[in-house]
Amino acid sequence: MLFNSFSFILLFLPITALGYFTLARRSQTMAAAWLASASLFFYGWWSVEYIPLLLASIGFNYMVGRRIGHGLGTAKTRWLALAVAANLLLLAYFKYADFFISGVNAVGGTHWPLWHVVLPIGISFYTFTQIAFLVDTYQGKVQEYRFLHYLLFITYFPHLIAGPVLHHAEMMPQFERRDSYRLSAANVAIGLSIFAIGLAKKVLIADNLSPHANFFFNQSDPQGLLVAWGGVLAYAFQLYFDFSGYSDMAIGISRIFGIRLPLNFDSPYKSVNIIDFWRRWHMTLSRFLRDYLYIPLGGGRRGPVRRYLNLMLTMLLGGLWHGAGWNFAVWGLLHGGYLMVNHAWAALAARWRLPTASLPWRLASMALTFAAVCYAWVFFRATDFSRAVTIVGALCGHGGVALPESLAAPLHALRPLMDRLGVSFYVGGGTRFVQTWSWVLVAAAICFLLPNTQQIMRRYEPALDHHPAAGGYPAWPALPLAWLPNRRWALVVSVLMLACLLALGRPAEFLYFQF
Numbered sequence: 001m002l003f004n005s006f007s008f009i010l011l012f013l014p015i016t017a018l019g020y021f022t023l024a025r026r027s028q029t030m031a032a033a034w035l036a037s038a039s040l041f042f043y044g045w046w047s048v049e050y051i052p053l054l055l056a057s058i059g060f061n062y063m064v065g066r067r068i069g070h071g072l073g074t075a076k077t078r079w080l081a082l083a084v085a086a087n088l089l090l091l092a093y094f095k096y097a098d099f100f101i102s103g104v105n106a107v108g109g110t111h112w113p114l115w116h117v118v119l120p121i122g123i124s125f126y127t128f129t130q131i132a133f134l135v136d137t138y139q140g141k142v143q144e145y146r147f148l149h150y151l152l153f154i155t156y157f158p159h160l161i162a163g164p165v166l167h168h169a170e171m172m173p174q175f176e177r178r179d180s181y182r183l184s185a186a187n188v189a190i191g192l193s194i195f196a197i198g199l200a201k202k203v204l205i206a207d208n209l210s211p212h213a214n215f216f217f218n219q220s221d222p223q224g225l226l227v228a229w230g231g232v233l234a235y236a237f238q239l240y241f242d243f244s245g246y247s248d249m250a251i252g253i254s255r256i257f258g259i260r261l262p263l264n265f266d267s268p269y270k271s272v273n274i275i276d277f278w279r280r281w282h283m284t285l286s287r288f289l290r291d292y293l294y295i296p297l298g299g300g301r302r303g304p305v306r307r308y309l310n311l312m313l314t315m316l317l318g319g320l321w322h323g324a325g326w327n328f329a330v331w332g333l334l335h336g337g338y339l340m341v342n343h344a345w346a347a348l349a350a351r352w353r354l355p356t357a358s359l360p361w362r363l364a365s366m367a368l369t370f371a372a373v374c375y376a377w378v379f380f381r382a383t384d385f386s387r388a389v390t391i392v393g394a395l396c397g398h399g400g401v402a403l404p405e406s407l408a409a410p411l412h413a414l415r416p417l418m419d420r421l422g423v424s425f426y427v428g429g430g431t432r433f434v435q436t437w438s439w440v441l442v443a444a445a446i447c448f449l450l451p452n453t454q455q456i457m458r459r460y461e462p463a464l465d466h467h468p469a470a471g472g473y474p475a476w477p478a479l480p481l482a483w484l485p486n487r488r489w490a491l492v493v494s495v496l497m498l499a500c501l502l503a504l505g506r507p508a509e510f511l512y513f514q515f
Contacts (some may be wrong), residue, residue: 001045003249004202005507012042014101016157017256024181026081027454029056031181032148035257039157043122046161050120054155060086061130062150068137069145080138084131093128094119099324120162121513124321126154133168135292142168149175156259162243162282162512164264171259180258183479189485190457191255196496197453198248203500205443206242207508209234217381217391225401228394230436234372235381237443239511240269243282246510267452269373272365273346274338277373289318307343312336323514327379327388334376395499457483 001008016038024031044051069077090098098114105112133153136142145233153171154160174180216223216231223231247264254261268281278286294314300307312333319332349356356365376394382388393399459482483489 001042002507002509003246003253004199004504006504009501013253020257021181021183026180028181029148032152032175036148036152036155039152039155039160042157043155043160053120053319057087057090057126057130058151058154059381062135062147062434065134065137065142066145068134069142080134083134087127087131091123093117094123096324097315125165126160126423128165129154130242132165132288132292135157136168144176159255159261162246162510163282164247164250164262165288166262170262174259182258184258186253186485187258191252193252193483193489193493194453194457195249195252196500198245198252199500200496201241201245201248202510203503205446206238206245207503209238209241209439210508212432212439213238213381215432216436217383217387218511220387223391223394224399225394227399227433228391228399230433230440231379232374232391232395232442233440234436235378237440237447239377240447241443244509246512263454265452266454269370269447270366271369273360273369274342274372275346275381277369278335278339285318289314293317294351306480308340311343312341315339322380326385327382330385330388331376331379334379338372456481459483
């Protein structure tokens with residue numbers, strides 16, 4: 001069941017909310033049990049056969065978590081090591097078994113058959129969430145062990161399939177609060193507004209970019225410079241609006257139930273460097289990798305060389321978390337390299353007292369960061385490594401420049417200059433070229449010029465206010481657009497919802513479901 005489907009919007013969500021608030025009048029326990037049951041039903045809609053696996057994982061981690069919480073000395077450490085190893089082995093089996101066998105066959109010349117293991121949806125997210133719970137318990141941060149609340153914490157349907165990755169401490173207190181079980185007109189209005197914004201990102205923007213990105217990446221023929229950049233940018237904005245839209249929808253749905261999920265996106269394409277980007281993109285995953293991988297490895301406490309090695313290993317594992325393939329490994333290594341360069345450059349900029357706070361510098365930094373991120377997206381999206389290398393060559397102009405006839409005519413005078421630069425120029429692209437770039441420009445204008453969801457909702461949703469670690473937005477004013485509980489915004493949200501419902505047709509899955 002997709003958030004962007006009639007069955008979810010018109011049936012599942014209203015029935016679940018009605019049952020939840022009706023039962024909450026009698027008992028918070030009954031309401032929590034109803035919500036946990038509805039969440040299991042939501043998961044079972046995807047794959048009933050994997051509900052036992054999900055429940056077994058929950059039962060195992062809850063039991064071990066209690067052991068860790070009430071244990072002493074080395075016993076706690078042994079239980080933590082056992083549980084983390086068990087979670088990672090389970091994830092490795094489902095996600096990396098065939099990748100490992102293929103690698104062994106390639107290196108050793110063997111012919112072991114692949115197991116063709118089917119990846120249970122959401123296993124990466126609920127595994128990471130439970131590892132965070134175990135570590136937090138070991139560190140003494142977990143105080144509440146009610147099984148029903150733990151079951152709801154893991155299965156809570158707004159985040160179960162594609163995150164955000166949650167911390168036990170930020171959810172459990174909310175399941176105990178009385179206000180979370182009271183129907184609130186403010187919560188419903190704010191939640192539906194955030195949901196509508198997220199749905200519009202997915203249905204009206206990401207899904208319209210999808211055909212152009214897929215058309216480009218599924219081709220095997222070499223492409224020209226502008227065609228290549230059009231296809232890569234189409235995917236970059238498709239992925240952004242798809243996952244950002246999902247995160248908004250999850251936050252909005254949860255707010256209807258009086259539960260606040262953490263922010264997961266904060267205008268990452270407006271980042272002025274890669275460090276800033278990873279503070280804004282998939283923020284809960286970045287937090288998990290920092291807190292449970294980078295810092296335990298030593299972080300930056302053991303000198304610059306060790307810091308760079310830790311960064312590379314963290315990003316490599318972060319890349320492989322997204323998928324079992326060499327493309328994802330290269331994507332992770334690229335970002336690890338970017339972070340190393342960024343840290344080294346920041347030290348030099350501080351020593352040389354460069355004007356990094358000026359607007360021209362920030363705009364140039366943003367453009368360079370965005371280009372580097374798009375370059376890495378090629379390896380993230382390409383169907384195989386050789387195709388990724390071909391696309392990278394096209395981005396650098398190795399395939400020449402192709403333009404439709406209507407756009408090529410004014411540039412014929414520049415042909416001698418382009419020939420001197422070694423860039424071939426030819427007519428090609430046609431209607432697909434114009435459509436792709438039209439959608440790219442629309443998406444870019446929305447992404448870079450309009451306020452994001454948390455800026456729009458900042459007056460009535462403090463939890464979505466600007467993330468303090470993100471380093472600030474570029475120094476130009478966003479368009480004045482702030483949500484208010486009035487008729488004008490009621491009309492805007494209604495029109496958005498109507499446009500999305502009319503455009504649904506055949507709902508498309510969210511891209512991060514595959515991870």
